[in-house]
Amino acid sequence: MAVTVRDVLAISSMRCARLAAGRKGLKNPVAGVDVMDSPDATDFLTGREFLFTSGYLLARDTFLQEDLVTKLARRGGAALAVVVGRFLQELPECMVSAADAVGVPLIALPADYSLEEGIRSVTARIIAEECGGLESGWRDNGQVDEHIRILAEWDATNSTDLLHTLAAFFAHGENLAETARALFINRNELKEQLAQIEELTGLSLDRAEDWTRLYTGILTYQVQTERQSRVNDAG
Numbered sequence: 001m002a003v004t005v006r007d008v009l010a011i012s013s014m015r016c017a018r019l020a021a022g023r024k025g026l027k028n029p030v031a032g033v034d035v036m037d038s039p040d041a042t043d044f045l046t047g048r049e050f051l052f053t054s055g056y057l058l059a060r061d062t063f064l065q066e067d068l069v070t071k072l073a074r075r076g077g078a079a080l081a082v083v084v085g086r087f088l089q090e091l092p093e094c095m096v097s098a099a100d101a102v103g104v105p106l107i108a109l110p111a112d113y114s115l116e117e118g119i120r121s122v123t124a125r126i127i128a129e130e131c132g133g134l135e136s137g138w139r140d141n142g143q144v145d146e147h148i149r150i151l152a153e154w155d156a157t158n159s160t161d162l163l164h165t166l167a168a169f170f171a172h173g174e175n176l177a178e179t180a181r182a183l184f185i186n187r188n189e190l191k192e193q194l195a196q197i198e199e200l201t202g203l204s205l206d207r208a209e210d211w212t213r214l215y216t217g218i219l220t221y222q223v224q225t226e227r228q229s230r231v232n233d234a235g
Helices: 005-009 056-060 062-074 093-102 115-132 146-158 162-171 176-183 187-201 208-234
Strands: 018-021 032-035 049-053 079-083 106-109
Touching: 005 115, 018 093, 032 115, 032 208, 049 056, 049 115, 056 062, 062 079, 062 093, 093 106, 115 208, 146 162, 146 187, 146 208, 162 176, 162 187, 162 208, 176 187
Parallel strands: 032 049, 049 079, 079 106
Antiparallel strands: 018 106
């Protein structure tokens, strides 16, 4: 059963959100999360994304305000969540009207909202739903994200623990000092390992799309590993 926009709004980290328009799209399925970091972000969507934006680009571009919701609907996007009160002081009426017209929920987030936390929580909700509905065959290694598989194979061949480093980095909110302490290494060693992860995967932790790919991949891998461990213990 797919996660819907309504389900996303029930997540604790989203309870501060306000549905401004597009109520008829609350049943839209959500299959992924993305961040709007460029004016043409909607051109690269594949459908059913929950799109977050700080509002920075919208505040500077009235043409983008007029077109964004319609373009998102055209690409099959699930919803748009906008931080209000930081860069964009209020949701433009043209966006509100468009959201109601095309059935894409337009969600207002408070000025102090953490987009990082939003991405994490929505991604975790999607993964939890996917894991709950999958059969045991899903645990086959063929379902592991290709970038996570690269790291796993590197660890196995070179006696490293890059997957653990990546998981710890995300678990500690990408705080270098806290992650280094948890791993019992210094910050320079941690930076070197993170750089190696980026080099091996070809992804950048500073790029929103890549960050989401790695975060989703490591969460999925952890769930798979835990499930397989339970099966092995039971057998």
